[in-house]
Amino acid sequence: MPDLTMHRTSGPATPADVSRADIRAEAARLRAIFEAAGAQVVETAILQSAATLLDLYGEDIRARAYVTSDPAMGEQMLRPDFTVPVVQMHMAGGAEPARYTYSGEVFRRQETNSGRANEYVQVGYEVFERGTTAQSDAEVFARFHDMLAPLNLHAITGDIGILMAAVDGLATTPARKAALRRHIWRPRRFRALLDRYAGRTPVPPSRAALLQASDPMAGAGPLIGLRGRAEIAARIDALRSDAAAPPISENEVDLIDAVLAVRETCPNALERLRDIAVDMPSINGAVAQLAARLEALAARGINVDHLPFEASYGRSQMEYYDGFVFGFTSEAHPGLPAVASGGRYDALTRQLGQGREIPAVGGVVRPGLVVWLGGAA
Numbered sequence: 001m002p003d004l005t006m007h008r009t010s011g012p013a014t015p016a017d018v019s020r021a022d023i024r025a026e027a028a029r030l031r032a033i034f035e036a037a038g039a040q041v042v043e044t045a046i047l048q049s050a051a052t053l054l055d056l057y058g059e060d061i062r063a064r065a066y067v068t069s070d071p072a073m074g075e076q077m078l079r080p081d082f083t084v085p086v087v088q089m090h091m092a093g094g095a096e097p098a099r100y101t102y103s104g105e106v107f108r109r110q111e112t113n114s115g116r117a118n119e120y121v122q123v124g125y126e127v128f129e130r131g132t133t134a135q136s137d138a139e140v141f142a143r144f145h146d147m148l149a150p151l152n153l154h155a156i157t158g159d160i161g162i163l164m165a166a167v168d169g170l171a172t173t174p175a176r177k178a179a180l181r182r183h184i185w186r187p188r189r190f191r192a193l194l195d196r197y198a199g200r201t202p203v204p205p206s207r208a209a210l211l212q213a214s215d216p217m218a219g220a221g222p223l224i225g226l227r228g229r230a231e232i233a234a235r236i237d238a239l240r241s242d243a244a245a246p247p248i249s250e251n252e253v254d255l256i257d258a259v260l261a262v263r264e265t266c267p268n269a270l271e272r273l274r275d276i277a278v279d280m281p282s283i284n285g286a287v288a289q290l291a292a293r294l295e296a297l298a299a300r301g302i303n304v305d306h307l308p309f310e311a312s313y314g315r316s317q318m319e320y321y322d323g324f325v326f327g328f329t330s331e332a333h334p335g336l337p338a339v340a341s342g343g344r345y346d347a348l349t350r351q352l353g354q355g356r357e358i359p360a361v362g363g364v365v366r367p368g369l370v371v372w373l374g375g376a377a
Helices: 020-036 050-064 083-091 133-151 160-168 174-182 187-197 205-212 229-244 250-260 266-279 281-299 346-352 367-376
Strands: 047-049 067-070 074-078 098-107 119-128 154-159 263-265 308-310 324-329 340-344 360-365
Touching: 020 098, 020 119, 020 133, 020 367, 047 050, 050 074, 050 083, 050 346, 083 098, 083 119, 083 346, 083 360, 119 133, 119 367, 133 281, 133 324, 133 340, 133 360, 133 367, 154 160, 154 281, 160 174, 160 250, 160 281, 174 187, 174 229, 250 266, 263 266, 266 281, 266 308, 346 360
Parallel strands: 154 308
Antiparallel strands: 047 074, 067 074, 098 119, 119 360, 154 324, 263 308, 324 340, 340 360
């Protein structure tokens, strides 16, 4: 059995003061715990293809990644995350089932004077396994829970899959459902779209005039940019079709809001979601998966009666999470980022698998914060 004891000594004044040597030593210790659980150690390149990440997340990722260019390799990004390259590696020929662990630097651009590190070390644990979704979710959460127990962190769980299922059940057009799903990880944009589709906010006058014009391209002058006339016309047709669609009902919007408002201990959240499912049956499968996960967590010794659940948790994180999500934070130091976080990303394996897919779940921990909190405790 690996030594799970946190070394509690008088530590540095702030997380930024933790030495690189201490961070790397802690990273090796944490990675060894995952190795002892059967994980294979893997490494990924620091430079990642920008094209792959842009295809997955769109241009938004440029705001939080460091972008560079290479004459041979093209546009590249400093590794913002380990999960994408690990999934690519596995889908290229990994064995099944598989468990991986890794450690190394990731790079995230921060807003001016945010106080957040733009380069830090992550240690991760990923599980690729079929037919055991609830058990795999519970396994990953329990590994982080038990490993971090000496720090007395606050755990929080959620499930993006429930909100996705709620969107899929709306009585509206496939295009509107696709737009709402695409913006689940952008709460403000999601709310703006939902209100617009429900008729709560008017169509902007400029757009209304464009849609009412018999020939919107008349007098437009020469085309500037990459879009041709056919593409512009197709976009206008799509906007006209959307404008003609009936609004999403107030009842359905209220049900979406009811799902987003669920914030309880896990058993109470489960009962609340079951109540909502009576009027929104599309979430029944996702709610049943939550129930199975709670049973699996309890079987691993997790006290689910006191474990918090927030249906909206994880919506501002990387867009690949599409099911169970979790995080561990320090209530004594609320200004710190999550010490550990993770979740399920089945759809990502489908996107990167070139026709193959496999259920997958994982998480990451920041050893620098573990060292600092261990010394500050």
